[in-house]
Amino acid sequence: MTQTVQANELTLQDVEDRFSLSQVDGMPFFSEYQVDVSDGSNLDEYNRRQLDQARTDFLLLAKAPIQEEIVKLVVVSPVLSAAGFYRPPYHLVAEKQVGLAFQEEDEILRGRLDILVLNQSLWVTVLESKGKRFNVLEAVPQALFYMMGSSASQNTVFGLATNGSEFLFLKLQKGNSSQYAFSRLFSLLNPGNDLYAVVSGLKQIGEIVTRSAIAA
Numbered sequence: 001m002t003q004t005v006q007a008n009e010l011t012l013q014d015v016e017d018r019f020s021l022s023q024v025d026g027m028p029f030f031s032e033y034q035v036d037v038s039d040g041s042n043l044d045e046y047n048r049r050q051l052d053q054a055r056t057d058f059l060l061l062a063k064a065p066i067q068e069e070i071v072k073l074v075v076v077s078p079v080l081s082a083a084g085f086y087r088p089p090y091h092l093v094a095e096k097q098v099g100l101a102f103q104e105e106d107e108i109l110r111g112r113l114d115i116l117v118l119n120q121s122l123w124v125t126v127l128e129s130k131g132k133r134f135n136v137l138e139a140v141p142q143a144l145f146y147m148m149g150s151s152a153s154q155n156t157v158f159g160l161a162t163n164g165s166e167f168l169f170l171k172l173q174k175g176n177s178s179q180y181a182f183s184r185l186f187s188l189l190n191p192g193n194d195l196y197a198v199v200s201g202l203k204q205i206g207e208i209v210t211r212s213a214i215a216a
Contacts, residue, residue, distance in 0.1 A: 010141040019148050019178055026181040030171045032158070032208055040196035042203075047082040051195040054078040055188050058165065071164035075188070076126055079195060083202035089210055121209040123147055123159040136166040136185070144180060147172045154212050158205045160198075165189065167198045169205070 015021060040048050057074050085092055125143040139161040147157045147170070159170035169183035183201070186194035 010145055012137075012141045012144075015141045015144050015148075019144075021144065021148070021178045021180060024179045024181050026183060029173075029179065030169075030181045030183060032171065032205055040193070040200070042200055043082065043196060047199065048196070050078050050082055051199060052193055055193050055195055058188055062165070072126055075164050075195075076162060079199055079202070080124070082195075082199045083206065085202070085206065090206065121150070121154050121157050121212065122206060123150070123157070125159060125161045126164075136161050136163045136168050139163070140168070140170070140182075143170060144172060148174065148178070154209070156212075158209065160202065167194070169201055 010018075016023070040051075043051075054075050058071065061070065061074065080086060080092070084090070123143065123146060125139045125146075143159045143161050147159050150157050155174045157172045157174065159172070161168045161170065165188045167186040170180060172178065172180045186198050188194060
């Protein structure tokens with residue numbers, strides 16, 4: 001009898017086995033995100049102020065229990081806005097909502113993964129937890145699962161996974177031997193403001209996938 005495995009039950013090992021997928025080192029495979037963009041010099045003053053305010057608001061709110069919907073509004077929405085993803089040529093679509101549950105010692109952690117499609121070659125996954133915060137890596141198996149199923153005409157698909165305080169870029173190269181890699185981890189707890197790098201990376205990758213779509 002064929003067993004159906006739900007996307008929310010997948011581990012990273014499950015996804016690798018299911019799709020013959022292997023992880024490789026980010027350099028030089030993830031060359032699209034190997035430039036230094038962390039100083040925000042390629043962002044205008046308005047966007048830098050917007051991102052500084054988002055980080056400040058998050059750190060203030062994080063001192064007490066915080067609803068994850070608020071995290072998304074405070075942090076994720078300004079990031080997508082500053083990156084230009086609310087405007088053409090991008091078309092933001094809420095593709096999926098995946099319920100998550102993990103057993104940890106004597107408790108079950110529950111959460112939700114919102115999967116947003118900017119186009120079929122660029123996906124954003126927003127991990128929301130109820131109670132205890134989830135590590136952003138919990139979003140990676142589901143992100144790769146849906147990226148592998150993307151109908152993009154290009155074999156290279158990019159993703160961004162976030163839990164509101166941490167951000168991780170993904171690159172997936174589909175083929176006979178599919179491979180994927182991570183960027184470094186960006187965190188609002190780091191000195192400075194890593195949101196500059198996140199927005200700059202989204203802009204950079206967005207331009208790449210847009211040019212590829214036009215060329216195709």
